[in-house]
Every structure is written in structure tokens, then in C-alpha cells.
Amino acid sequence: MPIEADAAAQIPGVVTVTSLARDLRALGVPEGGTVIVHSSLSRLGWVAGGAHAVVEALQAVVGPAGTLVMPAHSGHLSEPSQWRQPAVPEAWWPVIRAEAPAFDPQLTPTREMGAIVECFRHVPGVVRSAHPRHSFVALGPHAGAIVADHRLEASLGDHSPLARCYERDAWVLLLGVGHGNNTSLHLAEARADFPKKKLRNGSPMLVEGGRQWVVYDEDEINSSDFEKIGAAFAETGQEREGNAGGGSARVMSQRAVVDFALAWMNANRR
DSSP states (O other), X not given: OHHHHHHXXXXXXXXXXHHHHHHHHHHTOOTTSEEEEEEOGGGGOOBTTHHHHHHHHHHHHXXXXXXXXXXXXXXXXXXXXXXXXXXXXXXXXXXXXXXXXXXXXXXXXXXXXXXXXXXXXXXXXXXXXXXXXXXXXXXXXXXXXXXXTOOSTTTTSTTSHHHHHHHTTOEEEEESOOGGGOTTHHHHHHHOOSOOOEEEEEEEEEETTEEEEEEEEEEOOOOTTHHHHHHHHHTTTOEEEEEETTEEEEEEEHHHHHHHHHHXXXXXOO
């Protein structure tokens, strides 16, 4: 396949569970820690076993005492009038609201999260938070506490798994991706004091055993300056970067990057 051929061309050799785990340990991914992973399989070169191998490498590195967390967002379970990628005809909106299946932690697929997350969410023991759009999946001793009480109105704020990870002094691992994919920066966004726009959204959910279209308000989110924030954070020396297969990876304290982003947004966003 062309995509696999491109991946094979990135590196002189094959990436394996063993070699990737070695790279992640050298980078400083902590055994026994809580690690939030953002990833792109295609950026890692040709991986023997694909996403399955990456998941096994991550589990091996954090070990049984560690907790892995990944965003498992399902943006297709949202208000269709707000869709832009792609937009759909207005005549479809009421049909989607009436007929789209309710969010199901086991069945609902992720959207634009990547193959690694899709594989990880099927690992036995993984639990998923209850938010229909911005759920997270987790595995490990702290998984249940991290995904509990994920509220509709604060999907990426202080009543979200991101905040529970912050409380546990988690680490952020950007595996083949940049800060544009760093969901933890949305926690800083929620905490910042610049004026925020409220949006009315909706999702199909199970309520008392029946499917309902549930409407809720939430803060508008904006990742357009995340790469700029990440570049400024890297200059502080608090981010480690290294090889991950045929690509690169970065690891950092979630508290450090969130606190930095909070101060940056308060100073620069209006």
C-alpha cells in the first residue's frame, strides 16, 4: 500500500515493540507514571504489528503500576449545524439529531484520533469516560478515578479527565505529533480568564435507558495557537525530545505545560 511504502521509506529498519519501548525509555517516559498519549502511527515509520505494537510498547514502558490515558473524541456525535469538516445539508440536521446512535463507551468509534487510540480502547480493562464528544480512555490503577464524573458542560476543563490527570502530576507524551494535538492545553484554556464564547451543542445519549438528543452549553475551544505555545514552552527546557521509531516524540510534565499555557493565554489571548 502507498501509505505503508511511505512509512517504510522513512527509516532504514523496521520498528518493533522492543525498539519503540527502548526509545520511549530513553526519552524519559516514566515507569509507574500517569501518561497522556497523543499519537500518529504513520509518523513512526514502518511498525511491525502497527498500532497493536505501539500499544504494547506503551504498556511495557509504564508497567502495571502506570496508567495510560488517551483522548477518544467522537466529534460526529455533536450538533450537525456546526459541522464544517465536512458540512452537511440543513435538511439532514433533524434526521441526524433523531437517528444517530447514542454514545456507547464500548461501541462508539473515535473520529480523527488515529489508529493507536482505536486499538487501545479495545484492550481488556480499558475504561472510557461518559462524555459523548470528548471522552477519554484509560488503563491502569488510576483509570477509574480519571474517567469518572466527566461533565457535559466542562468537557476539557476542571470536571474532565484532563484535570484528574493534572491532580496526579501526569506526563504528556506527544508521539509523532506536535502541540497542535496536545489536548492538555485545553485545560489551560478552560482555566484562563480571557472572555470565552459559549456554544450550544447537542449529542445523542442514553438517558434512563432510552436514547435522547441532549442539549448542553460549553465553552468554545480553539487550538490555533497551540503550536506557538508549545514552541515557547520548549524554550524553557522543560520538554524532552527524542526518537520514536522513524519519527520523533516529546515528553513533559502536564502540570508544567498547562501552567505555562495558562500564563501565556492570559497574557496573549483577548
